[in-house]
Amino acid sequence: MPMLAPPFLVLPFPSIDPVLIELGPFAIRWYALAYVAGLLLGWWMAKRLCERPALWGGRSPIPPEAFDDAVVWIAFGVILGGRIGYVLFYNLAYYIENPLQALTVWHGGMAFHGGFLGSILAMYLFCRKRGLAFVSMLDIAAAVVPIGLFFGRLANFINGELWGRPTDVAWAMVFPHGGPEPRHPSQLYEAGLEGLLIFIMLQLAIRAGALTRPGTVAGLFVFLYGCARIFVEFFREPDPQLGYLAGGWLTMGMLLSLPMLAVGLALVARARRRPALSADAPV
Structure with a gap:
């Protein structure tokens, strides 16, 4: 257990209201806007990728308008x-006792791995x-998922x-609902690893011809997501209803x-074993 930083060395948590706008019983939350922004920007960028034949070695197997x-x-999904x-995966016992709470998506509680499988399906x-190339569709979606x-x-x-574990690093924060520990x-x-870093790496791969295979x-x-998530899990506090699964470290x-x-x-x-797409290949 690390020695925790004195309170005067801890960065203050920026108190941002999770609700951006509230009109009577209706509320617009940052959490919902994040999903909307991710989907809209991902949709826009996916269409741009499909409109660039040079990235595919010829015409894209997925017409841009398909993403509409x-x-x-x-x-x-x-x-x-x-x-x-x-x-x-994370709270089955609670939802068995409170099944209607499973419908309250606006209260939070989303699993990336579930959303990942749902989007693939x-x-x-x-x-x-539509009779489209499924694997190429996966490639385009993967290229824009880091935005979301x-x-x-x-x-x-x-x-x-979803705060982290107690620490004494200089950038530690005391979260409003995370107890007194920094x-x-x-x-x-x-956000930096799963979002920004993977996005940059995939864009570099695409510029190097990755979409042609x-x-x-x-x-x-x-x-890359698997690597990033496993790494961050060493710093992220496990869900309290689950804790550590084995040996005091697996989450x-x-x-x-x-x-x-x-x-x-x-x-x-x-x-890599399959032939690359080319301008005269069937799409």
């Missing part, structure tokens, strides 16, 4: 999958319905939730992220 409808499917994942169904992760983690920070602002670590960008995202976030390492590497390896 796909974004709705993906939004439902993220929200439903994220909520179901949180209920199943939504994209698969959408591509099957960045905004989502910032919203977690504003809400003062803690790691782990939400900002995740379908599955490469998706595999890189899955692997649910780590457990759910470990398979992502193998899946990501397998996707990249498979993509």
